[in-house]
Amino acid sequence: MMQWILPLALILGSLLAGLIFERFFLKKIKKLAARTDFFGYELIFEALHRKTLIWFFLGGLYAALLTVPLAPAISTLLQKIIAIVFLYTATLFLAKLAGDFVCLAGQKSKGGLPASSLLNNSVKTLVFVFGILMILQALGIPITPIIATLGIGSLAVALAFQDTLANLYAGLFLIISKQVKPNDYIKLTTGEEGYVTDITWRNTTIKELPNNLIIVPNKNLASAIFKNYHLPAKEIVFQVPVGVSYESDLDQIEQVTLNVAQEVMENVPGGVPEFKPFILYQEFGEFSINFTVFLRINEFFDQRLVKHEFIKRLHKRYREEGIEIPFPTRITYFKDFQQPKVENPTTGQTLKSWDS
Structure with missing residues (x-):
């Protein structure tokens, strides 16, 4: 009975040490890290959650095994199990940490790779593969033949999953080339x-403004012609066509329109206050002189609200200034019109009017 006191004490002591480390020391270290400029320290502590307690317990269990007189075969088996559990939890920690760092780096870095589930899962898969190889090596299984077998079998896998691999490589191409990334607004042909x-790894998800989802296979998107409204920059200039009467003073029209446009840029969310709107007269239309107003917005979606407010305010200001926005009309002039004479074929009399 006495021989089990020390092993039990080591196991219970390791559990107590793990709890104390997580509850006190880990929190202290987190507070110290918060005072520094270390990038992504919260991800490390999030990935470490409950892992340190398991590692302390495994350490105590391993130490307890060394103090218990067991058969060599049983002792070796238990040590391998402890090593496997440790490698498995370490792999989970590294996989989560690597995936979260990739996402965080993609969100914070303008020039880096964009954050996406494909890149995140690819990094996690790579870490898991190395972790599995380490576990196999800990079990005494030679990994060299496995790697060679995987190399030979990859050809058969590639032939069997051509469509899946095509989407996978197309997704990686889209991410690496930075042609499109999450949160970009795009329009397909x-x-x-x-x-x-x-x-x-298989498709790209696009969310429409009515809250519907469009699922596009990556290989189709990679070979498609599409417009990305967030490249090379989110800010864009959009146009609003306007027409005024031929009787209007064009200098007054320009001044009034620019005043309204500048007011919209400064006061409406989505407008760029630093931008100076401008207009360009385009043509003499059938019933109006047409011109285009150029406004700048923070991103593509903002044009709806900015355009809405601009049209409302411009219409109100034109009414106050007495500026006419003409309706579509067409006037036909008849020069020297003479009513033709028409004879009645039965009586031979000349009709005096069309109603005769």
């Missing part, structure tokens, strides 16, 4: 448009 929410 087929007419679909919306915000890119994610790029997975």
Whole structure:
């Protein structure tokens, strides 16, 4: 009975040490890290959650095994189990940490790779593969033949999953080339448009403004012609066509319109206050003189509200200034019109009017 006191004490002591470390020391270290400029320290502590307690317990269990007189075969088996559990939890920690760092780096770095589930899962898969190889090596299984077998079998896998691999490589190409990334607003040549929410190993998800989802296979998107409204920059200039009467004073029209446009840029959310709006007269239309107003917005979606407010305020200001926005009309003039004479074929009399 006495021989089990020390092993039990080591196990219970390791559990107590793990709890104290997580409850006190880990929190102290987190507070110290918060005072520094260390990038992504919260991700490390989040990935470490409960892992340190398991590692302390495994350490105490390993130490307890060394103090218990067991058969060599049983002792070796238990030590391998402890090593496997440790490697497994370490792999989970590293996989989560690597995936979260990739996402955080993509969100914070303008020039880095964009954050997406495809990149996140690819990094996690790579860490898991190395972790599995380490576990196999800990079990005494030679990994060299396994690697060679995987190399030979990859050809068969590539042939069997051509479509899946094509989407996978197309997704990686889209991410690495930075042609499109999550939160970009794109429009396909087929007419679909919306915000890119994610790029997975198989498809790209686009969220339309009515809150519908469009699923596009990565290989189709990589070979498609599409317009990205967030490249090379989110800010864009959009146009509003306007027409005024031929009787209008064009200098007054320009001044009034620019005043309204500048007011919209400064006061409406989505407008760029530093931008100076301008207008360009385009043509003498059938019933109006047409021109275009150029406004700048923070991103593509903002044009709806900015355009809405601009049209409302411009219409109100034109009415106050007595400026006419003409209706579509057409006037036909007849020069020296003479009513033709028409004879009645039965009586031979000349008709005096069209109603005769």
